[in-house]
Amino acid sequence: MESITAKRALIVGLDGAPPEAVQMTATPHIDRLLRYAAYTWNAQSTLPTWTLQCFVSVLAGVPADAYELMSDPEGWLEPRTYPVPSLFDLAHQAGLGTAMFNNWHPLDTLPRPGTVDKLFSSEGDSGVVVREACAYLLREDPRLCFVHLADPDAAGHKHGWRSEEQCAAVARCDAHLGVLLGALEERGWLQETLVVVLSDHAGGMVTEFLHGCDDPTYSHPLVTTVPWICCGPGVKKGHEIGAEVSICDTAPTAALLLGLKIPESWQGRVVSDALTTQ
Numbered sequence: 001m002e003s004i005t006a007k008r009a010l011i012v013g014l015d016g017a018p019p020e021a022v023q024m025t026a027t028p029h030i031d032r033l034l035r036y037a038a039y040t041w042n043a044q045s046t047l048p049t050w051t052l053q054c055f056v057s058v059l060a061g062v063p064a065d066a067y068e069l070m071s072d073p074e075g076w077l078e079p080r081t082y083p084v085p086s087l088f089d090l091a092h093q094a095g096l097g098t099a100m101f102n103n104w105h106p107l108d109t110l111p112r113p114g115t116v117d118k119l120f121s122s123e124g125d126s127g128v129v130v131r132e133a134c135a136y137l138l139r140e141d142p143r144l145c146f147v148h149l150a151d152p153d154a155a156g157h158k159h160g161w162r163s164e165e166q167c168a169a170v171a172r173c174d175a176h177l178g179v180l181l182g183a184l185e186e187r188g189w190l191q192e193t194l195v196v197v198l199s200d201h202a203g204g205m206v207t208e209f210l211h212g213c214d215d216p217t218y219s220h221p222l223v224t225t226v227p228w229i230c231c232g233p234g235v236k237k238g239h240e241i242g243a244e245v246s247i248c249d250t251a252p253t254a255a256l257l258l259g260l261k262i263p264e265s266w267q268g269r270v271v272s273d274a275l276t277t278q
């Protein structure tokens, strides 16, 4: 098995962005990434398709029912009590710098206290989040950096999933991604960084403006199917992944590429089809 192949990881969460909205929108930076990435437009979210729970799946490799969140009627959780380590735990224990920039305050509760060196949260204008993340990337060396952008979810709730407004929100996210990749490029880190761009869930169907919010078991494919794009050292280039991918597979794939030991408690699996050697 390969030893460490990526020096750092940047994970960008496009909240609520469905694959169709990304594909229908002019996204030059995502397009550029795809040329060097292994990707699928058919990755699967976890249930319930609620933001905090799904990002726990992304960063801690388990679906919500593994830690009894299904019983929470409000969709809130005490993530600090979820009984598995997150990527932040792993990176922090390995002495790697960690950072999280989010566009929705409840995500502050996702990392266990003390496992992120930099935690920034700002609701509303996602540009503020990206500016802060870029300033940090240009100044420090976070080896694990998670950036969350809320625009597609906000536009979906307000204007409907796959609406013109949601596509405009995806375009804003793409511009933000360009700025983040520009910061990596400026540091000379682009070739050595694992970049993952994904959504936590999509939406629509229950009503045009929701993503299964009232029903934790709601699993229509238009709500659960999300883009998952992975680019960096050890990753196939321009490769559409044929295997099934869950958002739970993000953490183990990133851990493997960062040389971190994958906890047995994680349910996600390494996306072998995305990798050149494993």
Ligand SMILES: [Zn+2]
Residues within 6 Å of the ligand: 015, 016, 050, 051, 052, 153, 200, 201
């Ligand atoms: Zn969400």
